Amino acid sequence: MSYERFAYLYDELMQDVPYEKWVEILEAYKEKFQVNGMKLLDLACGTGELSVRLAQKGYDVTGADLSGDMLSVAQVKAQDLSLPIHFFQQDMTELEDLGEFDMIGIFCDSLNYLEDENAVRKTFEGVHRLLKKGGLFIFDIHSVYKMDHIFADATFTWDAEEITYIWNSFKGDAPHSVEHELTFFVLDEKSGKYDRVDELHFQRTYPVSIYMDLVKQTGFENIEVTGDYSLKEPESTSERLFFAMIKP
Template structure:
């Protein structure tokens, strides 16, 4: 999917996202599982906020995203920080032309934007094929509870002077999916009028066991499943589920 105009609003809307928590979480787990390399592939990297943060922490980062608009923002952001981060416009389910990495991450529930079982399976296979033996694969997803109780049939609004939005969420046609209808109103400072932009976003999630089965099918060994940055097993009302898997060394 293309984020179009949304790409240029994303960072402002996500300014309270726990990016530092993701960086802390990854560094903690790399130490825990004794992964020495720092070559990191940031899949569905979006505007590169995490790519930049990881690079500033000393990681050798490559970013991949399907949206050219998102990547344009990411590249400008990296250059502004004086960082050399290669970004590629690719589908994470169909990676090609890359080396193997020590760490691969799909952060910020980006996996939930894949619309079919097959896309998730292909993404796991792509990640497996691009991960070094003993490397770690991280991803986080919305829980079934969040999709059905936090998002579905809910409305969210923001009313600031220069940016406002109306965000309505409805149950999607697929099981455990949601469609987000977003209307943005952005102040044109030259005319004093507001421009309107509309976006439709789709997200879908699956039970923890389904993700676990697909990881095993791709060849991964699942190391742990936790929720909400707490290093604890998911509970009934957990909202964000974290998976860590490894590529077992081949002999």
């Protein structure tokens, strides 16, 4: 999957995303699990929106993402705000030595972009290796319910002066997977005409039991699962699930 021009449209399209909710959940689990350090890896950081917010709250943030275009946007944000965030281009399934961290987060359903269970397992193993003893790992994913009943065979649209999109989602070949077919029409300010941008994104999720087995096999403990930013147990119709755990 390539983000290319999508990277530069991303923030415009994500204006209504409640990033503060991810920050609140991270801080709630940091306190609950008594994590004292402030060194954090924002894995699959995208355009750095959460990296910046966390750095502004005093966290020592490192961001990593597969997309160089996304990282370019993130770096400009950090520089504009004089925030000392280090960004690295890395595949989260093949993490290199970035140091040790008190906390690692994979936010905004980024884990759902991995192709299969083996890729998820490899990511968890890399996270476990980079976390300090007693460190916090937190990630969120789309639920099976959302994949099968909200996304599958659905169409979403958005119309603004500078960007319009048509977003079609289709059931993928793998269980609990979808293919997002996005078409954007983006205003070129110089010509006054609209450019068309097409993107195809794949996402896949698994039942909670599969994620639980994978993190336990990797060596994590004290695993908690909550639904829809609530810090409460998920319901059958919860659309976003959060997992938080400790490296013993």
